[in-house]
Amino acid sequence: MNSRADQLKAFDRLLTIMDELREKCPWDKKQTLQSLRHLTIEETYELGDAILENDLNEVKKELGDVLLHIVFYSKIGSETNDFDIADVCHTICDKLVSRHPHIYGDVTVENEEDVKRNWENLKLKEGKKSVLEGVPNGLPALVKANRIQDKVSGVGFDWEKPEQVWEKVQEELSEFQNEVQDNNKAKMEAEFGDVMFSMVNYARFLDINPENALERTNKKFIRRFQYLEAKAKEMGKSLKDMTLEEMDVFWEEAKTFNQTS
Template sequence: MNSRANQLKAFDRLLTIMDELREQCPWDKKQTMETLRHLTIEETYELGDAILDNDLQEIKKELGDVLLHIVFYSKIGSETNDFDIADVCHSICDKLVHRHPHIYGDVKVTDEADVKRNWEQIKLKEGKGKTSVLEGVPKSLPALVKANRIQDKVAGVGFDWEQPHQVWEKVEEELAEFKHEVDQGNTDAMENEFGDVLFSMVNYARFLKINPENALERTNKKFTKRFQYLESKARSLNKSLKDMTLEEMDVFWEEAKKL
């Protein structure tokens, strides 16, 4: 691994290149925070894909892309004298020190749960004009991720179940209510109850230390791999999937499950 001196030298190199690109490259000169925003989101998802694939070389590349965006935003901020990369670094350093009083202060904790509770309580005190821990959950998060963050947030201030079996009982209760609305055929009520089922399942996953987003994405990848195997087998037989029976497709599907 590189020494701290080499790490700082590499970061300085990136800052220098960013200065040069912003001054000399037609594309980089035109960018604003607004034009970079959707690209940043895309890069973050690409990093997430690499992490799920456990591809360490790809993770390294994607981390570089995300870091570039952080430096880019900071460069733009410096041009209007609002903030620069040093301000960004000091801001997160100050926040980390303040939110870890068990490391940088005299607060005592016994486990991770204590740390999380302290974190949320400190955040609530920090928020100017904020009256809810949920105000820190971004509105634009995907619904599944948002549900998980909401439950994390409220658990951090003590609003939580005590045992996993209690959460599972809630899942069963919500499933029964969903089934009732399905039997009634009320589409709006079905959607409402289905949302409750998903929310309760996310909560149960949290109790089991399962990340629901990762779990669902693993299933997406698994299904995609198996379906693409099915497609390739159909092509090898010069057949179209729509011309095959479910029984024929199931043979290849079972083969795919063994791969």
């Protein structure tokens, strides 16, 4: 691994390149905070994919892309004298120090849950009106549900045992089925949302990240379906011309073709 001096030198190199690109490159010169936003979101998802695949070389590359965006935003901020990369670093450092009084102060904690409770309570003392203010509006619904539940848990609003949460799941499933039988679309959607929210909560109690779990299943389905498509192509057939029974043969093959899938 590189020494701290080499790490700082590499970061300085990135800052220098960013200065040069902002001055000389037509594309980089025209970028704004707003124009970069959607690209940053894409890069973050690409990083997430690399982490799920446990492709560490790709993780390294994607981290570089995300870091570039942080430096880019900071460069734009410096041009309007609002903030620069030093301000960004100092701001997060100051927050980390203030949010970890058990490291930089005289507070004693017993475990991770104590740390999380302290974190949320400190944010309220800093002026936050709600523990849920830190949940971005733009998060995908599944991720947002998990963050909401994690946040309120940090201030003690939570179930005590996983069994209680599972009972809630069963209750919500029953209510959903009742609305399905009545065929009331609006109420069906509302109850389905409750089912998903309770399942996310149950996953949290089991220490399962629901977003990761669902994305792994997405990837697994894609691999198996593409295997099915390849086999159909080998036979000179189109999937739409195959029966479900024919497709199921290859679907079962796909499960054993790659045990990691």
